[in-house]
Amino acid sequence: MKLTQMLKSTALVGSLGAAALLGAVAPAAQAAQEYLLTVTRPGHLQVIDMKTNQVERTCEVPGNFGSGSIALAPDGKSAYVLSNGMEDVYGFDIRSCDITFHAAQSTKTLKVKTFQSVAVSPDGKELYTVQNPFGLERDRFTVEQPRLAVFNVADGIGAQPVRTFPVDRRITKIATTVQGEVILGGGDVKAINPKTGEIRMVTPLQSWDKGPLWLPPDAFAMHSQGEQSNEYIMPYVTAEFTDESWNFETAEWWWGMSRVDLETGEAERVEMVPFEFIVFNFISHPHDPNILYGAFNTLSKHDISKKETVAVHEMPHTYYDLNISADGKTIYVGGASSDISIHDSDTLEKIGSIQLSGDMSTSDLRVATIRD
Template sequence: MTAPALADNAGRVLQSGQEYMVVTNYPNNLHVIDVATDEVYKSCDLPDQFGPGTAIVSPDKSRAYVLSNRYTTLYGIELDSCDMSFRAVLAQAPGELARSMYSFAVSADGKELYTVANPSQKNLDHYVVGDPRLQVYSTDAGLDAKPIRMFPAPRQSYLMQAADDGSLYLAADNIYRIDVQTGEREVAIGVRDWERKGYGQPDVLYLWPKQQVSRDFTILYAAPKFTDETEDMDTAEFMFGFYNINLETGEMETQDFAPVTEVYFTGARSPKDPSAMYAVLNRLTKYDIATQKLLASQELDHTYYVLAFNHAGDKLYLAGTFNDIGIHDPETLNKIGSITLPGGDMSTTTPQIFIR
C-alpha cells in the first residue's frame, strides 16, 4: 500500500487555545495533528537525512526542535510556517563525528537548548572514541548554531528534561541534576547507585523524551525484589516501576507498579487519574499503582513503542513503529480511532501533545 503524498498545507497557522500533537515519520516529515478532530492539520518537510526524528516542543509552543540527520544535528522548525530557524551540528572539530542518543531538552524559558554529544574522531585507519559533552546553545543562534558552553557529561547519557527552577535532569547511569551554568552535577535519583533495601540492581531501557502534559519526567525500570534477607535471585520477584521527577515542584518518586510479566517500552500516569499507570509495547495495559494489580489490558494490531495522553486525560495515543497512531479510551483501553500519517513508519518518534 502506498502512503498518500504530503498535502500542500505547510503555511497553515496553528490556532491559539487549540490542542495539537507533533510527530515525525519517514521519509522526512514532521506532522501536526489536531487533537480535537484527530486529523493531520499540517505537514512539514524536514531537512537532510531522517533519524531518529525525535521532536520536543518549545515552551511558547511556536517551534519544534528535532534531532535528526542520523542523530547528528538538531533543528528548530517553526510550526506556523515550517521554516527552519535553528540548526546545530553536534560535531565540533574537523573529522569528528558526534551523535546524541535522544538526549536533548529546551530550558523552561525557551532561551537555551541542551544536548549530550557523543564524539569520535575519524582517522585514516581507526576511530578514537571521545568523552561525552554537554553542549549548551542559545535558541536564537540561527542556522549555524555553536555551543555557548560545554561541560563533561557522563557516559550512557540518554534522556534529559529541564525543570522550571533552571535545573537540567539527565538520565545516564544515574539520574543527575545538572547546573547548566557550571556543569556541576549531583545524583538526583540513584539507578546504578540506588540503595534500596530488598532489591537488586535495576535495569532501564527508555528512549522516548516525552513532554507529559502533567510536567512529569518519567522513566520505567525493572528490578528484582528479594523475598528474604538471603537475596537469592532464584526466588526474587521481578518488578516494574518508575522513576519520576515533577518538573514544576522538583518532587521525586521511585515506585513499583507491577510484576514483570511482559516487556514494556514506555509508561505514563494519566493527568486525569494519577493512581493508574499505563504501559505499552505489544499490549496496552493499565495498573493500579497502590495495589500493583492489572486493571485492564488490550491486544493491539501491532507493536507500539510510546504512549501519550491529551490534556483532559480522556484520550490515549499510541505511536512508534508504523505510520498509524492508535487512539484508545483510558478507562476501558478499547480502541476508539486511528490516525494514518502521510509517509512511512515513525520509527522511534516521540509524540508531543501541547496547547498553543
C-alpha cells in the first residue's frame, strides 16, 4: 500500500494514529540490507555488504569451479550456486554459509551439464535447472533430450528432481515470473509452466519474421541479472540492410533486447541503440526503465527512448557483468578478473573498488536483499 493511501486510511483516527503508523513503517524500510554476491576461483561464494563495500563472509563451495551461476531465493537469505563443473547445485544460507541444499545431477551412467540455467520459484519452494544430459555407454556417448528439472527446496541435501519436462537446446539464463512460469533464454525466449510442461512463445528471435531486410538476431544471455527491476533481459545483435543484396558493410547494426516483465510475464522486443561496441550484459535503472547500462571492455549508459548511447567509460580490462544498487545510484561491474569496479550511475566515473581473493571468471554478480 502506498504511503498516501495509508495516511488517508488513518485520517479518521487523527494525527496521532498517522504518526504511529509512520513510525511503524520506518524501521521496516531501514531494515533492508543489500548484499552483492559472486563466486571466485577456486570455489568461494563472496558475500559483500553493499553499505560498506566490504566482503562480510566467504563461503566454501564444494566441487570444482562451475560457471559461477547464482540464483536467489525471494527473501534474499538463500543463494543457489552452480558448481562441480556445472553439474551440482548447492544452496547456501548467506547469513551463515550453512549449506542447506545439494542436488547432484549426474549419475554413473548419465552426465548432466547445466549452462547457467538455475532459478528459484517466486514462493521459494522449488528450484529449477535446465539439464543437458548425455549417456555414458561403454563404447560411446549418447546425446539426450535437454529438460527442465524441478526440485523441492525442502528436500535439502541429496535432492532429486520431482518432475522433468523436455525443452529446447541452447538454453542459458532462466528466471521465474510471479505467475510461476520459468523464462527460458535460448534461440527464442519462451516460458514453461513447471507444473505441466506447457511451453509458450514469449519473444521470437531466431524464428522472427521481421522482413527480408533484417538479419536474424544473434541472441545470448550469459548474465541476466535484473532482480533490482524484476525483469529478464535477453540482448541480441541484428542488422537492417539497405536492399536484398545484404551488403554487410552498408547495413545499419543494432543492439536489441527482449525484456520480460517478471511481474506480468509480458515482454517487449526493441532495437535499442546502434551497435558500436561489444556488451556482454545489460541492466536497467531500477527507477527509469529507459536507462540501460552495459559492460564488457567499456561501461556504457544508454537511453533507449532516444536510441542513444549517452555515456561511455573505458575500463582497464574486460568485465563480463554488472549490477546496480536499489536506489539506482551505484553500479558494480564484475566478472572475468578478481576486482569489482564501483561507479556512479549518473556520470559512470569510478568511485571505488572491491578486491577479491580469486578471479570471478564467468560468475554472476547478484544483489540479495534481506528485509528483516
